[in-house]
Amino acid sequence: MKQMREKRQPADGRRKSILSQLKEAADPIKGNDLAEEMQVSRQIIVQDISLLKAEGQPIIATSQGYLLLKKAQSHTITRIVACNHTVSQTADELTRIVNCGVTVLNVTVEHPLYGEITRSLMIRNQSDVRKFVKNLEKTGASLLSSLTDGVHLHELEADTAENLELAVQALKQAGYLL
Template sequence: MNGNEKMPGEERRELILATLQKADRPMTGKELGELTNVSRQVIVGDITLLKAKNEPIIATSQGYLYMHAPVGPGKIEKTLVCQHGPEQTEEELNILVDHGLTVKDVKIEHPVYGDLSASIMVSNRQEVKEFIRQVQEANAVYLSKLAEEGIHLHTVIAETEQQIEKAKIALKQSGILVE
């Protein structure tokens, strides 16, 4: 925070929403807090209120993202079924991003809660590295570890079908792809 007067809640949420809609990258709670002169914790509450108003905001490992459209023009979205232990997570994600894919999310079927999903939104090795670091620092459990036999789904976004097919071949060679 920069010492300026605190912005009223509704005005702050409008600014947060406008900022996220214009952003070309995820924005962290800290960045949004500095912009609006409030703490990151206040931003978390504001994001929750915006989501309650059906604003398509997702929390990724890099920050908050406004989802303009499910898939950009000319993009292909597919779901891949994978299975591996936690030790292969970085390898799996690197294979996908190395083939030009964006890994949008991970989904599992939990025996008690049913379908669970989490946003990942990584598209290069640096973002994968940061995602893995955040999971380790938080001592978090990978969602795939909560699934029966580690089976999980990834929604991926690509420019071409060929990128997806090549990534599938590489995942299969690593013993990760379930067909």
């Protein structure tokens, strides 16, 4: 146990290291991976992330891991769409969107008790869709939209208005748009 402690970084150094890794990462980093690398528990990483967020770092937790939000490029366009579909149609919905070159930034539902609940998704491509669906199946977790009978919002982001319009039309064609 003493040897493990000697290898650990001090807390402030660990948080600097986490932030540095998130700045360099193109994809989300799992908390378990950070914990293993830093030789601390997953809970310590959760606390470190919370402290970094409290300092104003734009870190989000996605289903694939932690991600540092980069400053939005001025040429990206966002749009919110209202959707409704079954759990079994989730992969199709996400695939239709990313196939148009559009990123699914998040999902939002309007809960009768808690109000608006938004969670980050950051699904950019087919690989992200597969990971999300695999994680859904593996965990047996419910989608947020299960709280609202399938009704939910997605914030979409694209480089062009044309790509966003293609995604909207693909969702409309499938009958997913409200």
